[in-house]
Amino acid sequence: MANSYAQPILRTTDLSEGLRVVERLLAIADLRELEIDYKAHVSSIRTLTPLLELLPWASWYTEDDRDASSEAGDDPSAHLPICLRSWAQSPETVGSFLDSLHDTPATVRWDFRGWPAAPEVGLDSGGSRGAFVTLCVNVRDIDLEEPATDHTVFVHVKQIEAERAPWLAAQVGLEVIGDLVMAPY
Structure with missing residues (x-):
C-alpha cells in the first residue's frame, strides 16, 4: 500500500476556522466508510486522562529508549511523554478529542472513500488511498515535529494526482x- 501525499491549504490560530474548512472539504468528498484517526x-x-476516557483502547508508546507501551501493558501515566494513537473512530469523537488537547500537538485525520x-x-x-483531510493542532506538520501555537489543514492526494491538492483548495476558496509531502501511515 502506498502512502498518500499531503499539502497544506490553511494555517490559522482559530481552531474553529480550521474545522470549518475541514467540513467544507468533507462536503465534497465521498464519505462512505468515514472514520477518524x-x-x-x-x-x-x-x-492524558480525558484522552484515555474518550479512547480507552488507544495504543501508545514512548519515543525514547524506555520501551514502554500499551502493548507491554504499562501504565501510560508513568511514562510521559508518550505518543498516543487511535484509529477508526466515529466522527462524533472529534469535539471531545480537541477539547482534551489544551496545548498538546496532535493530528485528526478524516479517512473516507x-x-x-x-x-x-x-x-x-x-x-481511498489518497483521500484524507488532516487537521494538525498545535503543530505545523503531519509528523508532529514542529510544535506551534496555530493549526494547519492538509489535503491528501495520490502523488500521481498532485494537481488535485490545489484543485481541492480552490473548491473551498483557498x-x-x-x-x-509524503504523509505517514
Whole structure:
C-alpha cells in the first residue's frame, strides 16, 4: 500500500476556522466508510486522562529508549511523554478529542472513500488511498515535529494526482500554502 501525499491549504490560530474548512472539504468528498484517526504527543496527566476516557483502547508508546507501551501493558501515566494513537473512530469523537488537547500537538485525520472528479485538471474520482483531510493542532506538520501555537489543514492526494491538492483548495476558496509531502501511515 502506498502512502498518500499531503499539502497544506490553511494555517490559522482559530481552531474553529480550521474545522470549518475541514467540513467544507468533507462536503465534497465521498464519505462512505468515514472514520477518524488520532495521534497526539501527550506530556501531561491533564491531557492524558480525558484522552484515555474518550479512547480507552488507544495504543501508545514512548519515543525514547524506555520501551514502554500499551502493548507491554504499562501504565501510560508513568511514562510521559508518550505518543498516543487511535484509529477508526466515529466522527462524533472529534469535539471531545480537541477539547482534551489544551496545548498538546496532535493530528485528526478524516479517512473516507474518495475525492470527487476534478475535470478541470483532468482527474477522475480519487480513490481511498489518497483521500484524507488532516487537521494538525498545535503543530505545523503531519509528523508532529514542529510544535506551534496555530493549526494547519492538509489535503491528501495520490502523488500521481498532485494537481488535485490545489484543485481541492480552490473548491473551498483557498490555495496551497506549502509543499506536497509524503504523509505517514
